[in-house]
């Protein structure tokens with residue numbers, strides 16, 4: 406416990422707590438979860454809540470686009486486009502930007518301009534810190550008490566996790582805050598000083614966060630309007646809303662809905678509940694079990710069928726000089742897990758088919 410005390414205290418503990426006195430996960434009721442959400446987004450009670458409240462404001466601001474789209478511009482062609490934008494473009498961008506770059510530093514840009522371009526490649530949603538800090542905790546405490554989106558806590562525990570479990574602990578001392586802010590240093594997000602953090606309860610400054618959001622939305626609305634009028638702009642803003650709300654479900658399904666659902670020959674990391682799912686994998690490069698094996702890798706699709714669009718983007722940017730370097734753990738994965746399994750099968754099938762069930766699971 407002591408070795409992870411920084412991670413243990415990084416996030417604001419929910420009022421129902423992470424674990425009981427026996428170290429068992431506390432599973433709050435849906436009512437408790439909603440009550441926590443309403444208290445966490447109440448900026449009138451405490452302005453420190455702004456970073457949690459801003460997501461609700463964003464979702465609320467996306468709704469008029471959806472209403473306008475369905476009322477005035479509805480067509481099945483645009484619906485398909487919005488769903489594609491949501492599931493593939495927004496999904497892959499989430500993996501490229503929030504996950505592999507901001508959280509895991511899996512690759513480096515050769516110039517800040519390419520970082521800013523990548524950050525704003527789609528309609529802006531999450532403030533970066535709401536993804537990054539909690540995700541570091543998720544990797545240390547996967548499926549254990551303290552995991553901000555522990556699937557054993559249930560579907561709503563994960564769906565409301567951004568509000569209830571992602572914001573930074575408001576009582577860090579200066580050294581702890583500096584350590585937390587270091588998680589965000591490379592992201593280009595304007596960071597609070599310790600005094601500002603005490604005032605605002607966040608790593609990012611409110612002004613720069615809101616300015617980035619406003620500029621991004623203005624750019625994308627105008628650009629989409631010029632390409633396809635209000636109809637296209639409203640359709641894709643609706644797609645962004647769909648992703649922003651729906652992505653929270655991945656926290657639940659990506660870890661087997663709280664159950665052991667590993668498949669032999671596909672999910673090699675058995676130290677947690679993460680699974681390689683086909684849809685998030687093919688659409689967004691989220692081969693999540695592979696990712697838990699090699700969190701720092703810019704590629705997560707290791708097997709031939711595991712297409713990884715996020716990796717294709719990073720690799721392409723590297724080829725044209727916009728990405729300076731990246732980490733790719735595919736060769737290590739193949740050597741450590743797959744080749745071992747394959748050679749075991751070919752050498753002595755009868756004996757090793759049994760052994761193969763156990764061998765790859767060790768880390």
Ligand SMILES: [Zn+2]
Nearest residue numbers: 543547679693
């Ligand atoms: Zn995970």
Ligand SMILES: [Zn+2]
Nearest residue numbers: 504540696700
């Ligand atoms: Zn991760």
